[in-house]
């Protein structure tokens with residue numbers, strides 16, 4: 001190889017998405033770009049219809065089943081187009097022109113999913129915290145009308161930092177956007193009829209979306225659709241209807257292997273510890289204000305806060321940069337800071353950030 005070796009100064013990465021990946025996943029993915037499994041070919045060069053890739057798809061599906069404790073009742077698909085493409089495909093497939101779908105409006109993403117649905121049918125908002133700029137979760141609806149084609153919600157609100165701690169049972173098909181918190185804790189995935197995750201937060205590299213869908217949902221498809229946009233056609237072709245994003249799916253497989261090796265229980269334990277020390281510090285620190293005040297609504301994955309004195313905002317970002325801490329700037333719609341604590345973010349990195357917050361407070365007050 002022509003590349004010169006240089007020791008990389010790896011930053012502490014708190015980016016919201018694409019987010020941090022485990023170092024060993026990056027090394028394995030890099031090695032596969034040079035040569036995949038002694039095949040004499042790069043992972044970027046192998047056929048999506050060959051045996052090697054068929055094995056990658058099979059193992060990845062098996063791992064998703066294991067990690068979510070699902071049986072053969074569910075199809076596991078790898079889809080193009082990111083989370084937003086699912087915002088379109090869900091109503092295209094499951095919402096007839098005169099039908100109603102329920103949406104829980106708890107953040108920018110869930111709101112956006114609902115706006116896409118309006119192209120295809122009627123939307124009923126069953127709960128919303130939009131009037132409070134999403135600084136808490138809305139109350140889960142006590143009554144869910146039986147005529148709804150489905151109920152859609154976002155399990156973790158990536159931009160504002162709130163999260164539903166459990167997956168509720170539902171009397172109509174329940175569809176969850178789990179893009180930013182899949183595999184962060186043990187949960188009843190079976191309560192969902194469909195869930196999906198754009199993988200660039202907790203499962204891999206951008207370019208593919210994991211879609212898990214109960215087989216009986218495929219009988220509920222309302223329209224005749226071009227095969228690329230039809231869940232049943234995608235399931236029949238095992239996600240290789242067209243050229244699959246081979247590398248993105250392979251990176252997801254590497255992350256799934258890593259996730260299984262850690263164990264969801266131990267990841268959850270560490271995620272709780274990371275979130276705990278960070279929330280504690282934001283609350284203690286005289287410079288910052290936490291965005292989501294209700295303890296039970298707070299996200300384990302995205303911690304959002306603002307500078308009490310806006311003059312210190314830039315200063316803290318610069319302070320972080322000087323300490324090799326990256327990705328703490330808040331989303332453009334909220335400003336302030338957002339720290340993402342995805343599975344691959346270590347306790348040690350979180351502790352270093354907490355230390356930087358204390359040191360910054362000290363440097364400002366002298």
Ligand SMILES: *Cc1c(COP(=O)(O)O)cnc(C)c1O
Pocket residue numbers: 017081082083084085109154156157158177178179180198
């Ligand atoms: C990041 C994110 C998405 C968007 O995914 P894209 O792949 O950028 O379309 C959707 N939903 C949630 C909850 C997210 O965090």
